[in-house]
Amino acid sequence: KNTLYPLRNLLVKLKLTEPPKLRYFILKSNYSDYDKKAFEVSLKNIELVKNITYEKNIDFFLVMIPMKYQVYDSLWQDYKKRNIIPEKEYDFSKPSEVMGEFSKQHNIKFLDLLPRLKEKIQNKELNQSIYYDNDPHFNVYGNEVVAELVKNQLFD
Secondary structure, eight states: OTTHHHHHHHHHHTTSSOOOOOSOGGGBSSOOHHHHHHHHHHHHHHHHHHHHHHHTTOOOEEEEOOOHHHHOHHHHHHHHHHHTOOGGGBOTTHHHHHHHHHHHHTTOEEEEHHHHHHHHHHTTOOSSOSBOTTSSSBOHHHHHHHHHHHHHHHHO
16 A cells, blocks of 8 residues: 555646545535534534533533544654645644634533643653554553543543
8 A cells, every 4th residue: 555655646746636635524724515514513413412411410521532643743744745635725723623612602611632632742741652553543541541631621
């Protein structure tokens, strides 16, 4: 697979094929009308759950879980290089901004893990990856790190 990237990138440069796109529309700088509608549906569902929990006197807490590309800059830089991805097409902080603003408007407790995880990486507090190598989910260590961050947010 890795040996095909140069060939594919040459075809892109020659305008014989389209460059690949990152699958996650939520990270795009500009959303299409379809993407906006999908995001709005998700936000309405979050609001619905919040209202149900409020009616039942249950606390509701929204946690924004970042993707590997958002947390590990080296993965993103490598991905962009291999796939000819223009920087301006993506805004990794946009989902957090949208969710943070939505949470404020709807009085929802909100925890954005992205800045906290990036800070831990920058401060060299993490001694291994928090994600599985070939999977977008947290590994056991990642779950422990995130559980600690959530616990601290809830009980501090």
